[in-house]
Amino acid sequence: MSYRRRLSASAPGRAGIIGNPTDMYGGAVLSCSVGMRARVVIGEGDGLSFCADGRECHIAGRQDLRPRGDLFDVARATVDYMRLPPLACRVEYRSNIPVGSGLAGSTALLAALVQGLLAWQGRLVSHYRLAEIVRYVELNHLKIMGGYQDAYMASFGGLNYMDFRGKEFYREADAELFATVEPLGPFVSRLPFVLAFTGVRHSSNAIHKPLRERWLEGEAIVVEGYRRITELARTGKKALLTGDWALLGRLMNENHAIQRDLGGSGEVNERLIQAALRAGALGAKLAGAGDGGTIIALSLSEDSAPFESALREAGASATYCLDVQPGAIVEADDEV
Numbered sequence: 268m269s270y271r272r273r274l275s276a277s278a279p280g281r282a283g284i285i286g287n288p289t290d291m292y293g294g295a296v297l298s299c300s301v302g303m304r305a306r307v308v309i310g311e312g313d314g315l316s317f318c319a320d321g322r323e324c325h326i327a328g329r330q331d332l333r334p335r336g337d338l339f340d341v342a343r344a345t346v347d348y349m350r351l352p353p354l355a356c357r358v359e360y361r362s363n364i365p366v367g368s369g370l371a372g373s374t375a376l377l378a379a380l381v382q383g384l385l386a387w388q389g390r391l392v393s394h395y396r397l398a399e400i401v402r403y404v405e406l407n408h409l410k411i412m413g414g415y416q417d418a419y420m421a422s423f424g425g426l427n428y429m430d431f432r433g434k435e436f437y438r439e440a441d442a443e444l445f446a447t448v449e450p451l452g453p454f455v456s457r458l459p460f461v462l463a464f465t466g467v468r469h470s471s472n473a474i475h476k477p478l479r480e481r482w483l484e485g486e487a488i489v490v491e492g493y494r495r496i497t498e499l500a501r502t503g504k505k506a507l508l509t510g511d512w513a514l515l516g517r518l519m520n521e522n523h524a525i526q527r528d529l530g531g532s533g534e535v536n537e538r539l540i541q542a543a544l545r546a547g548a549l550g551a552k553l554a555g556a557g558d559g560g561t562i563i564a565l566s567l568s569e570d571s572a573p574f575e576s577a578l579r580e581a582g583a584s585a586t587y588c589l590d591v592q593p594g595a596i597v598e599a600d601d602e603v
Contacts, residue, residue: 272602276383277306278595280370281420282462282554282563284507285515285522286500288531290414291475292482293435294497297451297504298416299426299458302590305362305376306598307383312357317342319360334409341373344408345380348400356387365585367468369553369560371417377401377409378421382595395445397595398422403440412479413471413556419446424594426452428504452591454508459567461575463543465535466584467559474531474556481529492525516549516565523552533558535582540564542581546574561587 279300286296315326317339324339326332332347334340342358360380364372378401385392392400402418405411415431430447438444481489499518506515523540526532532540536557543551543564551564566574575586 271311272600274309274383274387274600275306275598276309276379276386276596277304277598278375278378278382278421279304279424279592280364280368280372280375281417282370282460282561282589283416284460284563285503285519285552286496287416287522287553287555288414288475288478288526289493289497289500290416290429290431291435291479292414292493292497293432294493295428295430295432295500296414296416297428297500297507298420299460299589300420300424300592300594301364301370301462301587302592303362303364303370303372303587304592305360305364305372305379307358307360307376307379309383309387310357310359312355315346315354315356315358317358317360340409341377342380344404345377345384348404348408349381349384351384351388354387358384365464367470367559368464369469369471369555370462371421371555373409373411374401374405374417375421377404378418378595382597386597386600394422394448394594399440399443399445403443406437411472412475414475415446417555419448420594422594423448423450424592425450426455426458426589426591428500451504451508457510458589458591459512459565460589461543461548461564461566461571461578462554462561462587462589463539463564463575463578463583464561464585464587465539465559465582467533467535469533469556469559471556474558478529478531489529492529496522496525512549512565512567519550519552519563519565526553526557531557535559536562539578539581539583542577543574546577548574
């Protein structure tokens with residue numbers, strides 16, 4: 268009887284509770300994973316191929332790794348970065364994180380791919396190194412401008428306070444500093460948050476790029492705004508740990524007001540945020556970038572059904588909860 272190796276890996280999406288988007292500006296972010304994951308299954312094959320959404324892509328040589336603007340670009344970019352020797356495997360992937368939802372679905376998929384392909388070759392890296400690889404591939408191979416929150420959350424998972432000081436400028440991979448990641452999950456017994464997906468797919472680049480350019484030019488309102496949001500995140504960490512929900516709600520609202528006034532939100536986001544506040548939320552803000560995607564609201568209601576119903580009536584296509592999930596992991600590596 269012959270056996271064939273089969274390996275599976277996965278990584279979670281995330282939602283920013285407070286502090287985003289200062290992970291692009293040397294700031295701090297309080298973030299938590301969600302109960303949705305991107306999954307990769309790698310099995311032996313005659314050559315290298317990718318499979319997703321019922322379609323298949325065969326890679327015969329490096330010329331096939333050029334981006335095509337399709338769902339295989341993330342896998343092409345991963346292999347292109349890793350400069351792997353010729354592989355004989357079939358890489359299948361899927362995700363239940365909605366595309367364009369602002370929950371870091373593409374980053375989670377990239378983290379699962381990198382983790383899986385490294386494990387397939389018998390290689391292990393730390394969560395810090397994995398996060399930096401993922402961010403490097405996003406920026407330099409997929410041309411996605413963003414911060415470090417997504418990559419670190421996909422790698423570490425959980426509920427974390429993350430400090431990105433010294434990482435306000437992109438560096439070459441070997442020169443990048445590691446972020447400080449402080450797991451808070453063991454110290455927080457309640458996460459009274461509801462996520463609402465606008466149903467509008469968004470592009471992080473569309474929001475982040477113009478704001479990044481304004482920050483690089485030294486525009487005072489942007490520089491000061493992100494300095495203040497960093498302070499809010501630091502205070503928000505204490506509010507979360509002490510269960511001071513009223514304070515955390517106010518901090519979330521201020522975080523959002525700054526980002527909104529800088530042009531980083533969107534009409535559909537504002538509609539859901541206002542609906543959440545009218546329904547009794549203590550605070551509501553963007554969970555990631557704006558102009559679509561997902562918002563996060565702090566609600567102490569014991570029965571979340573009426574609150575979620577109010578969000579749906581305001582246009583939310585789906586609601587979710589935070590879930591302290593493990594980060595990028597190899598779930599199985601067996602012979603079948």
